[in-house]
Amino acid sequence: MKADHTSTSTGEAVEEALPRVLIVTAVEAEREAVLRGLRGSSRFHVIAAGAGTAAAAAGTAATLAAGSYGCVISAGIGGGFPGRAPVGSLALASEMIAADLGAETPEGFRSAAELGFGRVSVPGHSGTVQAVAAALAAAGLTVSTGPVLTVSTATGTAGTAAALAARHPGAVAEAMEGHGVAVAARHFGIAALELRAISNPVGPRDRAAWKINEAMDALAAAAAILLEVL
Numbered sequence: 001m002k003a004d005h006t007s008t009s010t011g012e013a014v015e016e017a018l019p020r021v022l023i024v025t026a027v028e029a030e031r032e033a034v035l036r037g038l039r040g041s042s043r044f045h046v047i048a049a050g051a052g053t054a055a056a057a058a059g060t061a062a063t064l065a066a067g068s069y070g071c072v073i074s075a076g077i078g079g080g081f082p083g084r085a086p087v088g089s090l091a092l093a094s095e096m097i098a099a100d101l102g103a104e105t106p107e108g109f110r111s112a113a114e115l116g117f118g119r120v121s122v123p124g125h126s127g128t129v130q131a132v133a134a135a136l137a138a139a140g141l142t143v144s145t146g147p148v149l150t151v152s153t154a155t156g157t158a159g160t161a162a163a164l165a166a167r168h169p170g171a172v173a174e175a176m177e178g179h180g181v182a183v184a185a186r187h188f189g190i191a192a193l194e195l196r197a198i199s200n201p202v203g204p205r206d207r208a209a210w211k212i213n214e215a216m217d218a219l220a221a222a223a224a225i226l227l228e229v230l
């Protein structure tokens with residue numbers, strides 16, 4: 001998807017016949033950060049659907065059923081895997097993985113896919129992922145592209161962080177909604193992306209150290225680039 005602008009006789013830029021983009025955040029503060037970056041564009045519809053995959057999937061599906069969209073983005077703050085996505089940077093999902101959908105067994109965690117009862121990963125639309133990553137980097141923003149994990153419980157110990165990193169080599173970030181948004185988008189045959197602004201490292205929980213404002217500013221800056229590239 002690429003922006004296609006024309007001008008009116010007065011020189012005013014208008015967005016013409018471009019597909020609408022749905023952006024799904026968890027909470028209102030994330031929605032407001034995205035809207036700040038979008039500077040009033042009517043082509044982007046931004047909803048705060050609630051935290052977790054169920055709320056995200058339900059909100060996404062209900063919105064897609066009621067309108068026409070070319071692309072859906074799960075966006076918000078997230079945890080970054082140390083050495084891959086530092087606090088204040090951006091993470092863009094090559095795939096959105098339901099990282100704790102499965103079962104504990106005596107041999108350890110087995111994913112739903114390994115157990116034969118479902119897929120746990122939805123790929124991001126590769127052309128769009130590449131275009132967005134390139135545009136963010138060209139704008140001077142720090143962005144890491146790789147698998148983004150969707151978890152029901154935010155990681156709070158070094159042990160869980162290490163286990164997730166071992167199960168998902170190359171994972172750049174974790175959050176709580178991406179896979180739900182992607183599954184809803186797939187149901188409607190629409191491309192999905194996930195974009196996270198990193199507020200905290202994945203690891204031992206230290207909520208007081210989360211850099212929420214820094215992450216919200218990065219999210220707003222990224223939204224301004226989405227406006228140009230999608």
Ligand SMILES: O=C(O)c1cccc(C(=O)CC[C@H]2O[C@@H](n3cnc4c(=O)[nH]cnc43)[C@H](O)[C@@H]2O)c1
Pocket residue numbers: 026027029030050051052076077078079080151153154155174175176177199200201202212
């Ligand atoms: O307390 C606040 O001011 C505040 C402002 C905006 C958002 C929040 C959230 O707690 C958002 C919850 C949302 O954040 C994602 N998230 C962020 N870090 C992680 C993590 O390390 N692991 C998993 N999820 C994370 C997640 O998608 C939540 O829905 C608070």
